[in-house]
Amino acid sequence: MTEANNRHSVFVRYRKIIFAVILFVVADSLVIGINFYSTFKANESAVSINLSGRQRMLSQRTTKVLLLLQRSVNTNDEAGVERNLKELDLAVNLFDTTLKGFRDGDTVTGGDGSKVFLTQVDTDISRKIVEDAYVIWNPYLERLRPLLGNNRNFTTAQLEAVVSYAQDNNLEVLRLMNDLTSDLELVANNRARFLRIILILGVFVALGNFSYTVIVSIRDLMKSDEQITKAQEETAEILLTVHEGLFLLDKDGKLGTQFSASLPRMLGRAIQPGVDFIAILREMVPANVFEAATDYIELLLGDRVKESLVTSLNPLTNVPIRVLDRAGAETEHHLSFSFNRVMSGDKISHLLVTVQDVTEQVSLMQRLEQAKKQSKTEVEALLRLLGGDFESLRQFIANVERALSEINRELSATQNDGEQNSHTLANIMRIVHGVKGEAAALGVDVLENYAHECEKEMVAMRESEEGVTGDHMVRISVLLEGFYERYSSLAEIVERFGAALGKTNPDGVRRESARIGKTEQPAVVQQITSLAQRIAKDQDKQVEVFCQLDRLSTLPAHIAQELQSISIQLLRNALTHGIETPAERSALQKPEKGTVQIWCENHGNAQYDFAVRDDGRGIVPKRLRAHLVKSGKMSEEEVAQLRDEEVASLLFHSGFSTATAANRDAGHGIGLDIVLAKVKGINGRLLVRSRPDRYTEFRIEFNIAARGQDEAVDR
Amino acid sequence: MSSIDEKDIHSFVDAVSVYFHQITGEKAEIKAAYLVEGGVSATTFDLTGYISFSGSFSGRVYFSASRAMVSHLLLMMKESNHAEEQLLDAVGEVANTIAGNARKHFGSAMEISVPVTAVTPDNWLDTVVSPRSYVIMVKWKRYKASVVVDIRHE
Numbered sequence: 102m103t104e105a106n107n108r109h110s111v112f113v114r115y116r117k118i119i120f121a122v123i124l125f126v127v128a129d130s131l132v133i134g135i136n137f138y139s140t141f142k143a144n145e146s147a148v149s150i151n152l153s154g155r156q157r158m159l160s161q162r163t164t165k166v167l168l169l170l171q172r173s174v175n176t177n178d179e180a181g182v183e184r185n186l187k188e189l190d191l192a193v194n195l196f197d198t199t200l201k202g203f204r205d206g207d208t209v210t211g212g213d214g215s216k217v218f219l220t221q222v223d224t225d226i227s228r229k230i231v232e233d234a235y236v237i238w239n240p241y242l243e244r245l246r247p248l249l250g251n252n253r254n255f256t257t258a259q260l261e262a263v264v265s266y267a268q269d270n271n272l273e274v275l276r277l278m279n280d281l282t283s284d285l286e287l288v289a290n291n292r293a294r295f296l297r298i299i300l301i302l303g304v305f306v307a308l309g310n311f312s313y314t315v316i317v318s319i320r321d322l323m324k325s326d327e328q329i330t331k332a333q334e335e336t337a338e339i340l341l342t343v344h345e346g347l348f349l350l351d352k353d354g355k356l357g358t359q360f361s362a363s364l365p366r367m368l369g370r371a372i373q374p375g376v377d378f379i380a381i382l383r384e385m386v387p388a389n390v391f392e393a394a395t396d397y398i399e400l401l402l403g404d405r406v407k408e409s410l411v412t413s414l415n416p417l418t419n420v421p422i423r424v425l426d427r428a429g430a431e432t433e434h435h436l437s438f439s440f441n442r443v444m445s446g447d448k449i450s451h452l453l454v455t456v457q458d459v460t461e462q463v464s465l466m467q468r469l470e471q472a473k474k475q476s477k478t479e480v481e482a483l484l485r486l487l488g489g490d491f492e493s494l495r496q497f498i499a500n501v502e503r504a505l506s507e508i509n510r511e512l513s514a515t516q517n518d519g520e521q522n523s524h525t526l527a528n529i530m531r532i533v534h535g536v537k538g539e540a541a542a543l544g545v546d547v548l549e550n551y552a553h554e555c556e557k558e559m560v561a562m563r564e565s566e567e568g569v570t571g572d573h574m575v576r577i578s579v580l581l582e583g584f585y586e587r588y589s590s591l592a593e594i595v596e597r598f599g600a601a602l603g604k605t606n607p608d609g610v611r612r613e614s615a616r617i618g619k620t621e622q623p624a625v626v627q628q629i630t631s632l633a634q635r636i637a638k639d640q641d642k643q644v645e646v647f648c649q650l651d652r653l654s655t656l657p658a659h660i661a662q663e664l665q666s667i668s669i670q671l672l673r674n675a676l677t678h679g680i681e682t683p684a685e686r687s688a689l690q691k692p693e694k695g696t697v698q699i700w701c702e703n704h705g706n707a708q709y710d711f712a713v714r715d716d717g718r719g720i721v722p723k724r725l726r727a728h729l730v731k732s733g734k735m736s737e738e739e740v741a742q743l744r745d746e747e748v749a750s751l752l753f754h755s756g757f758s759t760a761t762a763a764n765r766d767a768g769h770g771i772g773l774d775i776v777l778a779k780v781k782g783i784n785g786r787l788l789v790r791s792r793p794d795r796y797t798e799f800r801i802e803f804n805i806a807a808r809g810q811d812e813a814v815d816r
Numbered sequence: 817m818s819s820i821d822e823k824d825i826h827s828f829v830d831a832v833s834v835y836f837h838q839i840t841g842e843k844a845e846i847k848a849a850y851l852v853e854g855g856v857s858a859t860t861f862d863l864t865g866y867i868s869f870s871g872s873f874s875g876r877v878y879f880s881a882s883r884a885m886v887s888h889l890l891l892m893m894k895e896s897n898h899a900e901e902q903l904l905d906a907v908g909e910v911a912n913t914i915a916g917n918a919r920k921h922f923g924s925a926m927e928i929s930v931p932v933t934a935v936t937p938d939n940w941l942d943t944v945v946s947p948r949s950y951v952i953m954v955k956w957k958r959y960k961a962s963v964v965v966d967i968r969h970e
Contacts, residue, residue, distance in 0.1 A: 502854070505853075506854030506855065506856070509850050509851050509854050510854070510855075510856055512848060512849060512851075513850040513951070514848075515848040570846075571847060571849070572846065574846060574848055574849040575826065575849040576822050577849070578825075578851060578952075579821060579825070581850075582851060582948055582950070585853065585948055
């Protein structure tokens with residue numbers, strides 16, 4: 102079907118040229134045919150004219166021979182008689198057969214003695230001449246007959262009769278033969294003229310045909326050129342306008358001669374026709390993606406697999422690349438490449454490659470992801486509300502708001518000198534760490550994770566060689582804005598659902614909880630227990646937490662809160678640094694499941710103890726010394742000069758951590774310094790007791806009376 | 817405030833820094849960065865120039881500086897006329913530089929107004945900027961100035 106269509110298409114496209122060629126062949130064949138025919142006729146005419154001319158000569162020769170014969174007879178010249186009779190016979194015979202040939206058409210003896218075919222005369226004039234000639238010739242021949250055939254027995258009377266007849270008719274015969282010759286010449290001339298006309302016509306037809314062919318061909322060529330030019334212009338326009346990068350890729354991995362104008366911009370480099378695309382790809386994508394991409398391209402260029410079956414294998418989707426923008430700044434874009442086979446007949450000739458900038462889509466997906474996280478936050482908050490833990494959540498919200506304001510004040514107070522910046526950063530890290538701990542205790546993952554991400558960045562700032570810079574401050578302000586965004590969503594949802602559940606404050610304004618009441622203590626314990634299990638699971642450890650926190654309900658709210666925050670921090674430390682893995686504990690012949698105890702005791706007279714104790718590794722000065730040297734914080738000599746107590750006190754310095762790797766629970770060197778700051782904040786005293794591989798106990802002694810009687814009463 | 821990152825903020829602050837460097841050979845350095853939130857206010861100086869944005873982002877970016885700072889800047893530019901009009905022109909020039917850099921940074925997706933300048937009373941910025949706008953305090957020589965970025969994604 103396709104082949105038939107192709108043939109039809111070729112015929113339609115070239116029909117004018119085909120017509121011109123047929124016309125040429127027909128016209129030229131006609132001219133050649135006419136030419137042949139005319140030449141043949143001219144040949145016939147030449148024979149006729151020649152022989153009619155000979156008839157004139159023979160008529161005169163016959164008369165002459167008759168006269169010579171009469172003289173030879175009269176002079177008794179025997180030899181003359183003999184010779185003249187012979188010649189007479191020849192002349193008469195030739196004249197007679199030739200005349201007969203003119204009348205009927207016949208083979209006669211030609212001028213050179215050979216046999217030629219004499220065509221019957223075919224004009225009225227010639228036929229009349231021949232008839233008239235016979236009127237004279239027949240009686241002439243009768244009178245000549247006694248003299249023919251070398252017959253010498255003729256009488257003188259017979260001779261005189263024929264001589265007399267010859268003399269009487271000689272001129273008439275000569276005239277008739279002349280006329281015949283003239284008529285034959287006329288016919289020949291007419292034929293020649295006809296031939297010339299035909300030839301001229303033929304030449305004109307040939308010229309016309311040639312001109313037609315040339316004009317048609319040129320016009321078709323021009324039209325074809327115009328179409329090609331138009332098609333090229335359209336292609337160029339498309340390639341200039343299209344937003345996608347478009348190009349053809351050959352089997353050697355080379356780019357075609359044409360590609361869309363947007364391609365160089367999208368790939369962030371100058372592109373030349375025929376350039377090696379594979380080499381470009383190698384520079385653009387990681388090695389593993391490059392390898393997968395070349396395999397995929399090779400698969401598409403082969404004809405063993407169907408294109409549709411391997412589309413999902415394309416590794417070049419959402420490929421991040423760095424390109425220079427118009428301002429010369431390096432920006433990250435995401436590109437997707439799609440490949441389609443281009444067939445020539447049933448063979449694959451090229452791959453059509455389409456490159457799309459999907460940066461916006463990727464950005465949208467990220468925003469969608471952000472929105473999902475947002476929803477998750479809201480759901481988390483909702484679940485807390487439905488779980489009856491509303492006051493804790495509200496308290497947390499208030500704490501976060503206060504913490505963020507504090508961070509902002511720290512930021513606004515900086516003057517960007519190196520030391521002060523480091524101090525500001527340390528303060529901010531402490532605040533963020535506190536928020537992280539509270540978020541973890543409440544299970545508000547979104548804030549815990551964000552705080553963790555912030556911490557990671559701030560640790561990198563703290564440890565950067567150039568120190569904490571103004572640029573870092575800008576970054577922290579952006580991180581703070583992110584914190585505010587997450588906080589606002591959470592606060593809004595808490596207020597909205599709180600109102601829906603009838604848990605709004607009587608005055609309708611969000612405010613801090615006055616105190617942690619008795620009914621809330623289980624919630625605190627539950628938070629601590631739940632956080633402990635989560636951390637233990639993350640670190641492949643087992644733990645049981647024992648809490649005795651009834652006394653918290655008797656404390657002023659701000660002290661109870663600080664203790665709660667301290668307990669969370671010490672719990673994280675205990676689980677990360679203290680409690681060993683089950684295997685380590687078994688090796689030390691300890692139960693696989695570790696224990697953490699948290700309690701609060703009143704010793705009368707407003708004197709309280711708050712303690713967190715674990716049965717883990719303990720604080721081992723030897724190990725701490727080794728860690729200090731290994732981490733490069735101190736030389737062996739410096740460490741050797743420190744007493745064990747001094748080494749242990751380093752645990753409370755910002756930036757110190759014994760964890761081998763940072764995770765969201767420990768390792769950033771923030772934690773115990775917060776504990777110390779909070780203990781100072783409640784005018785407390787921190788005591789640390791420990792035995793290697795046995796236990797670590799942090800005990801906080803404080804007196805609530807020291808903060809003023811009125812406050813204690815109020816609480 | 818949302819959806820702008822530190823690259824966007826730097827596109828404004830760097831314009832100020834580069835402007836001072838080009839004119840005086842001394843960069844304006846970032847001293848502090850914070851948000852207008854939680855009782856922390858934007859810092860308004862005597863003279864303020866601002867440009868407005870519309871399109872994919874909308875809002876304003878302000879540059880606020882003291883008379884002393886701008887006078888010193890004019891001095892460095894060998895400008896002897898320190899009348900208020902001249903001082904405001906200089907502030908407008910800084911705002912214009914911010915606009916130029918923003919055009920490069922954001923491309924054609926943003927429409928940016930011509931700079932507007934004003935003599936500004938104390939705390940004027942607090943009355944006009946949105947909560948959680950970014951305040952970047954810069955210091956040139958002994959003077960301080962503020963760049964306030966109050967832009968949100970539409």
